[in-house]
Amino acid sequence: MPEDDVNTPEIEFRSDVTVELVRSSAHDSDVLFAARVSTMGELTLESAQATAEEGAAPKGAGLINYLMRDRHGSPFEHNSMTFYVQAPIFVFREFMRHRMASYNEESGRYRELNPVFYVPAPTRNLVQVGKPGAYDFVPGTEEQSALVERTTREASTRAYESYREMLAAGVAREVARIVLPLNIYSSMYVTVNARSLMNFLSLRTKREGTHFPSFPQREIEMCAEKMEDLWAELMPLTYAAFGTNGRVAP
Numbered sequence: 001m002p003e004d005d006v007n008t009p010e011i012e013f014r015s016d017v018t019v020e021l022v023r024s025s026a027h028d029s030d031v032l033f034a035a036r037v038s039t040m041g042e043l044t045l046e047s048a049q050a051t052a053e054e055g056a057a058p059k060g061a062g063l064i065n066y067l068m069r070d071r072h073g074s075p076f077e078h079n080s081m082t083f084y085v086q087a088p089i090f091v092f093r094e095f096m097r098h099r100m101a102s103y104n105e106e107s108g109r110y111r112e113l114n115p116v117f118y119v120p121a122p123t124r125n126l127v128q129v130g131k132p133g134a135y136d137f138v139p140g141t142e143e144q145s146a147l148v149e150r151t152t153r154e155a156s157t158r159a160y161e162s163y164r165e166m167l168a169a170g171v172a173r174e175v176a177r178i179v180l181p182l183n184i185y186s187s188m189y190v191t192v193n194a195r196s197l198m199n200f201l202s203l204r205t206k207r208e209g210t211h212f213p214s215f216p217q218r219e220i221e222m223c224a225e226k227m228e229d230l231w232a233e234l235m236p237l238t239y240a241a242f243g244t245n246g247r248v249a250p
Contacts, residue, residue, distance in 0.1 A: 008164060009114070009115050010115070011115040011116075011117065011156065011157055011160060012114075012115060012116045012117070013116075013117050013118075013119045013153060013156070014116060014117070014118060014119070014185065015118065015119055015120060015121035015124070016121075016222070017085070017086060017087040017091070017219070017222045017223050017226070018084070018085065018086035018087070019083055019084070019085050019223055019226035019227055019230070020083065020084045021081065021082070021083055021230045021234075022082045022083065022084050022189065023081075023082050024079075024080065024081045024082065024234055025079055025080050026079035026080060026081050026193075026194060026231070026234045026235055027079065027234065027235060028060060028064060028235050028236065028237040028238055029060070030075075030078045030079045031060075031063075031064055031067065031075045031076055031078070031079075031194075031235075031237075031238055032060045032063060032064070032075075033078075034074070034075040034077075034078040035063060035067055035072070035075040036063075060237060061237045061240070061241070064237045064238055064241050065240075065241040065244060065245070067241075067250060068238070068241040068242060068244075068245045068250050069241075069245050071248070071250040072250060073195050073249070073250035074195075076193065076194045076195035076198070076238065076250060077193045077194070077195045077196075078193070079193050079194050079235070080191060080192075080193055081191070081192055081193070081194075081197065081230075081231065081234070082189055082190070082191045083189070083190045083191075083192075083227055083230070084187065084188075084189055085187065085188055085189075085190055085223055086185055086186070086187045087118075087185065087186070087219065087220075087222075087223055088117075088118040088182065088183045088184065088185055088186075088219060089182050089183070089184055089185075089186050090182040090183065090219070091217075091219045091220050091223060092105060092186055092188060093182075094204075094217065094220045095188075095190070095220065095223075098196075098199070098200050098203075100192065100196035100199055100200065101190050101191060101192040101196060101200075102189075102190070102191040102192075103188055103189070103190055104188060104189045105186055105187070105188035106186055106187050106188065108173060108174065108177040108180075109173055109174040109177075110173070111173070112167065112173060113163075113177060113180065113184060113186075114185070115160045115184075116184065116185040117152070117153075117156040117160075117181070117183050117184055117185065118152075118183040118184075118185065118219070119148075119149055119152045119153060119156075119183070120148055120149075120152075122145050122149075123139075124218060125137035125138055125139050125140070125218065126139065126140030126144050126145065126148060127139070127140050127144070135215070136215075137218075152183065155181060156181060156183060156184070159179050159180055159181050160180070160184075162179045163176050163177065163179055163180055166179070194231065194235060194238055195249060195250060196249075197227065197231055198242055198247075198249040198250070199249035200224065200227075201224055201227070201228050201242075201247065201249075202214065202247050202248060202249050203216065204216040204220050204221055204223075204224040205221055205224045205225060205228065205247075206221065207247060209246065209247075210246055210247045210248075211245075211246030211247070211248050212246075212248065
């Protein structure tokens with residue numbers, strides 16, 4: 001077997017995304033002391049400095065719900081969550097349209113990119129029905145699903161082989177990467193506060209009963225759903241108020 005074949009990493013195909021909570025300083029109590037400073041001033045300092053593990057007293061649910069309902073948004077900004085995300089690059093481009101977070105992504109200029117590519121799962125809806133602004137996606141046929149999988153795998157494999165060929169010839173990584181498709185996986189850190197995350201979730205998830213319906217691409221919704229689950233555990237009162245008030249960011 002030629003040496004190049006031995007050193008060529010095996011191509012991997014995935015149909016999922018990875019979202020992990022790296023670190024956080026995010027509690028319902030953060031919302032309460034930030035809100036109460038407007039009427040109590042320095043009297044809130046002791047509670048603000050208290051250990052976060054105490055959380056928010058149940059009586060704080062009413063204030064949080066009031067702030068959410070009447071869209072007093074700034075108290076929801078005094079917290080922080082950092083997520084690690086692995087997803088196809090086309091998902092990251094949608095993420096970065098939301099100028100409400102700090103992003104740091106791995107660089108194809110400084111490292112050789114791993115041969116991991118996204119292929120839609122068989123359950124992924126494939127056919128758009130309706131016009132822009134009033135459309136939905138429905139399942140494709142077995143033939144369409146097979147076509148998507150076959151052509152995506154073939155195109156990804158050819159592209160990665162071309163990428164490796166250029167690297168082997170001494171071409172710089174920042175040039176060789178131009179042949180790689182948008183379904184190659186990348187990774188990044190996303191740091192965000194609860195108010196900004198609620199704005200993201202309101203646009204990138206589809207839920208019954210929301211005040212403003214959204215129609216996200218399924219792949220970014222997969223990321224949003226995982227982020228939402230992690231956030232819900234950190235700030236249960238805030239999360240409940242978000243849902244009660246139609247999933248509208250304050």
